[in-house]
Amino acid sequence: MTELKALLFDTFxxxxxxxxxxxxxxxxxxxxxxxxxxxVALVDAWRGAYKPSMDxxxxxxxxxxxxxxxxxxxxxxxxxxxxxxxxxxAKDYDYLTSGWHRLDPWPDxxxxxxxxxxxxxxxxxxxxxxxxxxxxxxxxxxPWDVIMSAELFRHYKPDPETYLGSAxxxxxxxxxxxxxxAHNDDxxxxxxxxxxxxxxxxxxxYGPHQVHDFKADGDWDYVVRDIVDLAGQLGC
Amino acid sequence: MTELKALLFDTFxxxxxxxxxxxxxxxxxxxxxxxxxxxVALVDAWRGAYKPSMDxxxxxxxxxxxxxxxxxxxxxxxxxxxxxxxxxxAKDYDYLTSGWHRLDPWPDxxxxxxxxxxxxxxxxxxxxxxxxxxxxxxxxxxPWDVIMSAELFRHYKPDPETYLGSAxxxxxxxxxxxxxxAHNDDxxxxxxxxxxxxxxxxxxxYGPHQVHDFKADGDWDYVVRDIVDLAGQLGC
Numbered sequence: 001m002t003e004l005k006a007l008l009f010d011t012f013x014x015x016x017x018x019x020x021x022x023x024x025x026x027x028x029x030x031x032x033x034x035x036x037x038x039x040v041a042l043v044d045a046w047r048g049a050y051k052p053s054m055d056x057x058x059x060x061x062x063x064x065x066x067x068x069x070x071x072x073x074x075x076x077x078x079x080x081x082x083x084x085x086x087x088x089x090a091k092d093y094d095y096l097t098s099g100w101h102r103l104d105p106w107p108d109x110x111x112x113x114x115x116x117x118x119x120x121x122x123x124x125x126x127x128x129x130x131x132x133x134x135x136x137x138x139x140x141x142x143p144w145d146v147i148m149s150a151e152l153f154r155h156y157k158p159d160p161e162t163y164l165g166s167a168x169x170x171x172x173x174x175x176x177x178x179x180x181x182a183h184n185d186d187x188x189x190x191x192x193x194x195x196x197x198x199x200x201x202x203x204x205x206y207g208p209h210q211v212h213d214f215k216a217d218g219d220w221d222y223v224v225r226d227i228v229d230l231a232g233q234l235g236c
Numbered sequence: 237m238t239e240l241k242a243l244l245f246d247t248f249x250x251x252x253x254x255x256x257x258x259x260x261x262x263x264x265x266x267x268x269x270x271x272x273x274x275x276v277a278l279v280d281a282w283r284g285a286y287k288p289s290m291d292x293x294x295x296x297x298x299x300x301x302x303x304x305x306x307x308x309x310x311x312x313x314x315x316x317x318x319x320x321x322x323x324x325x326a327k328d329y330d331y332l333t334s335g336w337h338r339l340d341p342w343p344d345x346x347x348x349x350x351x352x353x354x355x356x357x358x359x360x361x362x363x364x365x366x367x368x369x370x371x372x373x374x375x376x377x378x379p380w381d382v383i384m385s386a387e388l389f390r391h392y393k394p395d396p397e398t399y400l401g402s403a404x405x406x407x408x409x410x411x412x413x414x415x416x417x418a419h420n421d422d423x424x425x426x427x428x429x430x431x432x433x434x435x436x437x438x439x440x441x442y443g444p445h446q447v448h449d450f451k452a453d454g455d456w457d458y459v460v461r462d463i464v465d466l467a468g469q470l471g472c
Contacts, residue, residue, distance in 0.1 A: 069407070129405075130405040130406065131405065131406045131407030131408070134357055134381055134382050137381060138357065138381065145370055145380075146366065146382075147381075151405065169365075169366040169367065170367045170370060171305070
C-alpha cells in the first residue's frame with residue numbers, strides 16, 4: 001500500500017527559474033517600451049513580498065482566498081514606485097504580473113519529467129493558481145498529468161491542507177505521494193503529514209541573494225542532483 | 237476577449253467508450269475467476285443507476301459530496317445481487333468499480349486531442365473524480381493539460397458551478413471555453429452559462445439501448461463528426 005505512485009513538484013525554483021526568467025523578460029520588454037528601471041532589484045523585491053503576502057491570506061481568512069496572481073498584482077505597484085520606476089500603466093503592471101506564467105524550466109526539468117511520467121503520476125504542487133500553472137506548462141512543455149494548486153485547497157503551502165488535499169484528490173495515501181522540492185521547509189511540512197520527500201538543490205535560484213537550501217538539511221527519502229538524476233534513481 | 241482558449245471534454249461516452257470497455261474488462265476478468273454473470277446487463281443497469289445516484293447527492297447536501305467512485309461502489313452490489321451474480325467479495329466489487337479507471341478511448345480521441353493540444357488548453361470536464369480521470373488519462377494516453385472534475389466543485393454536471401468553476405480556475409471568461417460533448421443536455425447547461433459548445437455524435441455509446449443524442453438538437457457553435465474533425469475545423 002505504500003508503493004510510490006505520484007510525484008508532486010514544488011514549481012517556482014524547483015522546476016522553473018523564476019529569477020532568471022523574469023529579469024530577462026522584463027529587461028527585454030522595457031527595451032521595447034523604452035522604460036527605465038532596475039528590473040533585477042524589482043524582481044528580487046517582488047520575491048521578497050511573496051511569503052508575507054501569503055501569510056496575510058493565512059492570517060486574515062475573513063478577506064477570503066486571494067490567488068497568487070492577485071497577490072503579485074497587488075504587491076508590484078508599490079514596489080515599482082519605491083524603486084523609482086515611473087510611468088507604468090495598469091496594463092503594464094498586468095503584463096509584468098503575467099511574467100509568472102512565462103517562466104523557463106531548468107535544463108533538466110523537461111527531460112527528467114518526461115522520463116518520470118512513464119512510471120508515475122506527475123504534477124506541480126505549487127502556490128501558483130491553476131491558470132498560472134497551466135499556462136506555465138504550455139509555455140515550457142512541462143508534461144504534467146494533473147495540476148495541484150494552493151487555489152484548489154484555498155490554503156497556501158506549507159499548510160497541511162495542500163499536501164493532504166493533493167493525496168486525497170488522487171485517491172492515494174500520503175505515503176504513496178512524494179514531494180520534490182528545492183526548499184527544505186516545504187519538504188519538512190510535507191514529511192510531517194506523511195508524504196515522502198525528495199530534495200533537489202537549486203543553488204542559483206536566488207542568484208547572489210541565496211542564503212539557504214544549498215543542501216539537504218533533513219532526513220529526506222531522496223536527495224538527488226537534479227530531476228534527471230531522480231528519474232535514474234527511480235528506474236525510469 | 238472572446239477568443240477561444242480552452243476546450244473541455246465530457247469524458248464518459250464522448251472521449252472513452254465506457255460500455256464496450258467495461259463489458260470486455262468484466263468478461264475477461266470473470267473468465268479468469270470462473271464467475272458467472274450477465275456482464276452486459278450489469279454494465280447497462282449500472283449506467284442506469286448513474287444519474288439517479290448523482291441526483292441524490294444534489295438533493296441531499298447534508299450527506300456531503302460523494303465521489304463517483306463512491307457512488308458506483310455503492311450501487312454495484314445491489315445491482316449484481318438483483319441480476320443473480322453471486323459469490324463476489326468486497327475486493328471483487330472494488331475491482332469492478334475500478335473498471336471506470338481503465339476505459340479505452342474512441343479511435344479518434346487521442347489523435348484529435350494531440351492535435352488540439354498544440355493550440356488550446358485541453359482537459360476533461362467530467363463527473364468522474366480527479367483520481368479516476370488521472371488514471372484514465374494514464375491508461376489511455378489522453379494528453380490533458382489540466383483535470384477538471386465535479387469533485388473540485390463539489391457539484392455534479394449539469395450544475396452551473398462545474399462549467400463556471402472550470403472557467404474561473406483557468407482564469408478565463410466562460411466564452412473563452414468550449415465544452416465538447418456527445419450529450420445535448422450537457423451542452424445546453426454549458427451554453428446557458430456562457431460557454432461555447434461543440435456536439436460530437438457517439439451513436440453507439442449505449443449500444444442497442446441508445447435512444448437519444450444521435451444528432452445535435454441545439455444551436456451549438458460546432459457540430460463535428462469526431463474529435464479529429466474538430467481539430468481540422470479549428471485549424472490544428
